[in-house]
Amino acid sequence: MALWSALNQLGAETDLWPIQELEFDALSDVGIETSISHLIVLCSPAAADNFSVSRAINAFLDKRQRSEIFSILTSSMQTSDGMASSYPAMLRQEWRGGRLHPTKPIEPIADLRSGSESPTKVAYKILRAAGIKPAQKKWTISPTIGRISVAAGLALILLSTSAAVVEFNTVKKVRQEAALSEQFAVGLLGKLESKLSSKSRREVFSILGTDIINTAQSKNWVNLSGDELGRLGKLLHVVGDARTTDGNVEGAIEALTLAKKVTGQLLARSPNDLERLYDHSQSVFWLGNNALTLGKYVQAKESFREYSKYSEKLVLEEPRNQKYQAELAYSNSNNGIVLLYNGQANLALEQFSQAIQMYGNGLIDIGLVKGDSLANAYSWAAIASIASGNLRKATIFHKHEEQIWTGLLEVTPNSRSRQMKFASSLIRRASVFGDMGELSKAKEILQRADQILAHLSKSYPTDKRIQRKKLAVMRDRARIDLWQNKPLNALLANTIAQNIRIRDGNAIADYNRDFETGIIDLLNARIAYASKEFEKAHTLSVLATANFERNVHKGQLFRRHFVAEALYVQGEILLALGRADQANRAWITGFSYIKNTPPDHSLREDDTRAKLLQRLGNVKEAASLRVKLERAGYHRKESMPFTNEIEELSSSIAHLQKGELND
Numbered sequence: 001m002a003l004w005s006a007l008n009q010l011g012a013e014t015d016l017w018p019i020q021e022l023e024f025d026a027l028s029d030v031g032i033e034t035s036i037s038h039l040i041v042l043c044s045p046a047a048a049d050n051f052s053v054s055r056a057i058n059a060f061l062d063k064r065q066r067s068e069i070f071s072i073l074t075s076s077m078q079t080s081d082g083m084a085s086s087y088p089a090m091l092r093q094e095w096r097g098g099r100l101h102p103t104k105p106i107e108p109i110a111d112l113r114s115g116s117e118s119p120t121k122v123a124y125k126i127l128r129a130a131g132i133k134p135a136q137k138k139w140t141i142s143p144t145i146g147r148i149s150v151a152a153g154l155a156l157i158l159l160s161t162s163a164a165v166v167e168f169n170t171v172k173k174v175r176q177e178a179a180l181s182e183q184f185a186v187g188l189l190g191k192l193e194s195k196l197s198s199k200s201r202r203e204v205f206s207i208l209g210t211d212i213i214n215t216a217q218s219k220n221w222v223n224l225s226g227d228e229l230g231r232l233g234k235l236l237h238v239v240g241d242a243r244t245t246d247g248n249v250e251g252a253i254e255a256l257t258l259a260k261k262v263t264g265q266l267l268a269r270s271p272n273d274l275e276r277l278y279d280h281s282q283s284v285f286w287l288g289n290n291a292l293t294l295g296k297y298v299q300a301k302e303s304f305r306e307y308s309k310y311s312e313k314l315v316l317e318e319p320r321n322q323k324y325q326a327e328l329a330y331s332n333s334n335n336g337i338v339l340l341y342n343g344q345a346n347l348a349l350e351q352f353s354q355a356i357q358m359y360g361n362g363l364i365d366i367g368l369v370k371g372d373s374l375a376n377a378y379s380w381a382a383i384a385s386i387a388s389g390n391l392r393k394a395t396i397f398h399k400h401e402e403q404i405w406t407g408l409l410e411v412t413p414n415s416r417s418r419q420m421k422f423a424s425s426l427i428r429r430a431s432v433f434g435d436m437g438e439l440s441k442a443k444e445i446l447q448r449a450d451q452i453l454a455h456l457s458k459s460y461p462t463d464k465r466i467q468r469k470k471l472a473v474m475r476d477r478a479r480i481d482l483w484q485n486k487p488l489n490a491l492l493a494n495t496i497a498q499n500i501r502i503r504d505g506n507a508i509a510d511y512n513r514d515f516e517t518g519i520i521d522l523l524n525a526r527i528a529y530a531s532k533e534f535e536k537a538h539t540l541s542v543l544a545t546a547n548f549e550r551n552v553h554k555g556q557l558f559r560r561h562f563v564a565e566a567l568y569v570q571g572e573i574l575l576a577l578g579r580a581d582q583a584n585r586a587w588i589t590g591f592s593y594i595k596n597t598p599p600d601h602s603l604r605e606d607d608t609r610a611k612l613l614q615r616l617g618n619v620k621e622a623a624s625l626r627v628k629l630e631r632a633g634y635h636r637k638e639s640m641p642f643t644n645e646i647e648e649l650s651s652s653i654a655h656l657q658k659g660e661l662n663d
Helices: 002-010 024-029 051-064 119-129 171-186 189-195 201-207 209-218 226-245 249-269 274-293 297-317 322-341 345-363 371-387 391-411 416-435 439-459 464-483 487-503 510-530 534-553 557-576 580-594 603-615 619-631 651-657
Strands: 015-018 036-043 071-075 093-096 099-102 155-160 164-167
Touching: 209 226, 209 249, 226 249, 226 274, 249 274, 274 297, 274 322, 297 322, 322 345, 322 371, 345 371, 371 391, 371 416, 391 416, 416 439, 416 464, 439 464, 464 487, 464 510, 487 510, 510 534, 510 557, 534 557, 557 580, 557 603, 580 603, 603 619
Parallel strands: 015 164, 036 071
Antiparallel strands: 036 155, 093 099, 155 164
């Protein structure tokens, strides 16, 4: 690339370490033992607005923990009046004393736009900004160290005292980005095909997604050849994937909806072409997957049913095609999820079991399916087992899942995604042991999950998904403390969860925020009840009920038993306040939510049903449910325990309630 050549021509007393396409994490393991003195990041206008750049840089700096490191961040952005603007303030930071500090605003040291400045001038400015005098000596080009994936127009240069330099893809990426826009302007879709295979292109397609979608919508597809239409479908798929990775699920659905139309038209042209059917099925699958992420269960169900039909047809036409067999295995898992959300746990378990069998039948060994898929199938099978009333079987599935994650992490110990999934698995497993009454075991497993999340939080401080899982750990810890008649501990844990919910609300998907808030409010209502603060408890129970009802009204019927549980708690509180008639009405309303549910509903729902029936005078049916719960290994929770061990809350709790605790 031009900048590479210019840097070589200028020369310097340093070694040049080229790294072509890598993740930032890999830089911590590249084997550069010398003290790094400078970190310089150059960004294009598009990359300057990309938050993932900030996250990656901060995580890298945090991992290195070298006091000598500082950053110079530049941009070629232009304001409306033509003046160059400096890089966003949140990224102008330097590392001092073991932490990042904001720096004063800086002007761009180089204009990376194609044709604005010569590569030699850009290279000279880079060296001058780093305090390095150009020399005649050529740099020694050392072997490639690893793989790094970066945003469009982003270049990272590390200059050390011995002076190792890590440099990759600068002006080239900016020019490629400009070329992409120009090509779309004239509709030259074919020239983009070669750029679809590189993982580093994901950032580009995330940034240029709107341009791609607008171009696709403006095309008269009838006039496009099959190859052109196929390339357009691939582009839209990459945009959907990029947006999903960035957390823009609504944007991903927009791209994938259009991709489905494109692949559908291709299939209509050649209805007997199995590869076109396969491509179309991928559009349908990812649409359903993203709809599920947003809590759009009706849309997800429709997509997964359609996907199931296509995968079955593919296997029917070519039963020995293992790629098509993998699609059928995915289809079984998806169908299981839909059935589970519809309250049909036994049927869901059958689907997950079929998926497990297919995944293990050679598909993983030949690389068509990742081990992650098998672990996920075991996880869903455990959830279905819980819902169908077999807690012991759930622990067996969870054990298999844990073994798979442990093996995968031995191969990829730094995988953030797998560590997060493993932590989630531990949280779910702890919940099962809690329901079985093995509270010490549950706490031990939660502690393991908390340790993983604490490590991840340190490495990725801006990743909201990690905070979301920490919230679940603290919430479950509060639940166990309450069962153990430790309301003070429960309040501490639940207030930390509440602070995470308030501080990091963006970590929780919109469809899930009412539910998370309701869970925290209901726990606080129980804690206030145990403390005999009945009016406060009543207010919190009303808030919890309202939040759960909003979930149900949005179509999340599998959460109706949470409404029933909240109304049961509300009734107990009203009874303590001497309002027996209101309490009875609350219990009647609560029972109406779970009166007509599928036969394979959850054990927790049966627990709530038994408590409500007991209060409504149907002692015989309540006793029958209790027998069922005991046979399933479900530990009966005390309805609403009182305690005499409430002490005056310490000042730390006051800080917690104000959100001042740094957890």
